[in-house]
Amino acid sequence: MLKNHLLTACLGLFTILTTAACDTGTAPPYDGIGHTPEVIVSLDGTPGGSDGISGPIDGRMILIFSTDDKTEPRFQVSSGVKTTAQVFGIDVAGLAPGAEVRFNKDVFGFPVDSLARVPAGEYMVQAVLHRYETFTLKTGHTVKLPMDRGEGQQWARAPGNLYSSPVRLRLDPTSGDALRITLDRVIPPIVPPEDTDYVKHIRIRSELLSDFWGRDMYLGAHVLLPHGFDDHPDARFPLMVFHGHFPADFDGFRTTPPDLDTPCEFSDRFQVDCYNHIVEQEAYDFYKTWTGEDFPRFLIIEIQHANPYYDDSYAVNSANLGPYGDAITHELIPHIEREFRGIGQPWARFLYGGSTGGWEAMAAQVFYPDDYNGAFAACPDPIDFRAFTLVNIYEDANAYRIRGPFGRVERPGHRNWLGQVSRTLKDDNHLELVLGTKNRSGGQWDIWEAVYSPQGQDGYPKRLWDKKTGTIDPSVAAYWRDHYDLRHILERDWKTLGPRLEGKLHIYVGDMDNYYLNNAVYLTEAFLKTTDNPPYGGEVDYGDRAEHCWNGDHANPNHISRLRYNSFYVPKIMKRIAESAPKGADLTSWRY
Structure with missing residues (x-):
């Protein structure tokens, strides 16, 4: 019975992977039952490609499976395992119109780590090619990265990215036929905002x-x-x-x-109805102020x-x-x-x-x-990187879990004001690894490394920890301490x-910050209180049970104060x- 429960946990499409085989971050050996699932993504074969580009394309091919047909799968990817679509990613280089990219059991995915583990069934399926450009840096390194094109580094919305129309497909491990989809569309340019009187x-x-x-x-x-x-x-x-x-x-x-007269939108985050109207009213009130x-x-x-x-x-x-x-x-x-x-x-x-x-x-x-x-x-x-969310990067050996002689516990990555956890640090990082290797996901953990880390020999940022396993590199941690802590x-x-x-430093945080950011503030305040000659002369304040991102306003609830x-x-x-x-x-x- 226990074995069956563990197998179910490993196979669940939107569950945290809990078995030893699952949390390695790599797909287990294929057991030979049925056929290995495969999805083939091809570029539109029309002359010049689907966006009129005749040259080869570098980038990250992203494949998404969803059980929700209300929105496109590309807009359903997140690290929240209860709601995210299933996603896989492959680095590609020099793709030309008509080229094919194959996804099989060896391609790393999130939250399920292998296509071989995705349960049989019907899914809305979509692919996106997040395009990279080549940079020759002042340091002499040549790197391939996704240049922002006015969207703010959002791979699902980046102009020029190729993508497929969503299609309903059946994944059947008993069939030897590969699923096929074609990149037939391109995300259009973004129109910049116009000047106004203000x-x-x-x-x-x-x-x-x-x-x-x-x-x-x-x-x-x-x-x-x-x-x-x-x-x-x-x-x-x-x-x-x-x-x-x-x-x-x-x-x-x-x-x-x-x-x-516009429809009210309920905020799941703040459990407030008509939050869209509240946001607009605050913006108008600010104009009047x-x-x-x-x-x-x-x-x-x-x-x-x-x-x-x-x-x-x-x-x-x-x-x-x-x-x-x-x-x-x-x-x-x-x-x-x-x-x-x-x-x-x-x-x-x-x-x-x-x-x-x-x-x-x-x-x-x-x-x-x-x-x-x-x-x-x-x-x-x-x-304070002794509390890099819940990781002490100088003393902890692993970012994702705490180990004892007979057990371990996963480090949480996100909580609500009641302390209820919705995802782990490993979830956040594994999703980023699927969306882009070498810190190219456009995600939070990747940018911290890109900003704080030394440059590696290949021209990309050195990893603070192994993205799959969570093992911390003390030499990179020391660099972080001396330059950005x-x-x-x-x-x-x-x-x-x-x-x-x-008199210049003023810090505010909720004591139930969703990302545990209050922990670093406690440590920093402890030092600031010891300062003399001169004393720091600023302010540190905490919001009781306030979530991210409380700004010091005790007079209003967090969903208003943050505006x-x-x-x-x-x-x-x-x-x-x-x-x-x-x-x-x-x-x-x-x-x-």
Whole structure:
């Protein structure tokens, strides 16, 4: 009976793999029963290919099986094992129209690791070819990576990617016939947003990044102008940098009230009905606040710095991504200040954001202590790598599991505010490995390695841990500590950093953060409390039972507070300006 239960767990399409054979990350030897399933994906054989490209194509071929026909399978892939479609991936090189790619039992998949283990049945099946481009880096390495094409590194939506029309197929291991599908469609280009009276869009070529990547590379930004900008040509404005994931347009700003005739959308995450209307109302309320008579006039920018690894760069210099920190701080921000009458002085520049943006805000302040006057970091990505979510990268031998002499336990990857776990760290990482080798998945764990790791001999990032097994490389962990562990850097360099950061660091996190990010904040706060000569002089605060991404607002539930970054920190910024602006600073032209 126990053997049958274990076999069922291994065969389940949307269950966590629990047997020893399953958790190796490789398919077990085929047992010879029935036939080995096989799926053949071919490129449209029309002249020039399905998108008119006649040359060979490099990339990642992704094959998806789904039991849900309400949306395309490509939009159903996630690391949540209860809801994700089944996905497999193969690296391909030099594909021409008419070429075929074969998926068999040896191709690694998620959540089931082998096509041989997918239960017989009917599925909606689709394939996507995520295209790579060739880069010759300043370091001399040649790498093949998926260049962002305006979508924010989303393989399922990236313009130029080839994909097949979804088709219903029956997978039958007793049949010797291979299933066949054809890439017959191409994802169209994305139309960039247009300027409005309040929101402007800029794009500049970065000399620093172009030099590193060996081709023209660009930085962009959405700029929110203060009310009355054109009517006060002599005013110059402080700058607030709202860090975060790839913004298609300026987030959280809407000049019209929500359309209440649109259907309500229930938020599973927050268990709130009509959450779409709530989001739109908050955006409209911010517009009314932004244009109010008593509200101080600022510039706010959201940066577009998607790159060949992720939807943003983490706003720091990196061995694998290049000098994004310098490019943002010394090229992009001065350009915006010149273009839109920013004050252009460090005392008038502030950083804030949540999650990735929270880490970026704090990191930019730490690495450029004299260029900014305060960072407000909400629910930041791990700022102490002794708590890299639930992994101590310096002491743990394995990221995915804790072992004892007679047993083991898988490390959780995501929880809700009640502590209920929906996936493990292994789930997150195995899905990324299916979507792209060599850190090319566009996923969270891959970008942490791409940003923080040294460059490998092949030109790609060195792995902190083996992606299949979770075994940690201590030499890479040591590199992470010395270059990007913010708590370690603060403690190591406080004698010189402390005087330049006094009063500038403000950190907020919910104590039930979905990704366990509060653990690193506890450790960082413990150090900050010991500082003297000078004391850090900032703030660390926790939201009781608040999930990701709480921003310090105790007055509202998390599903509302997380929408108010742009207005919530303004009183704190005004207080900081009053305390720190140099004698003779312009404190009036922007207070009309």
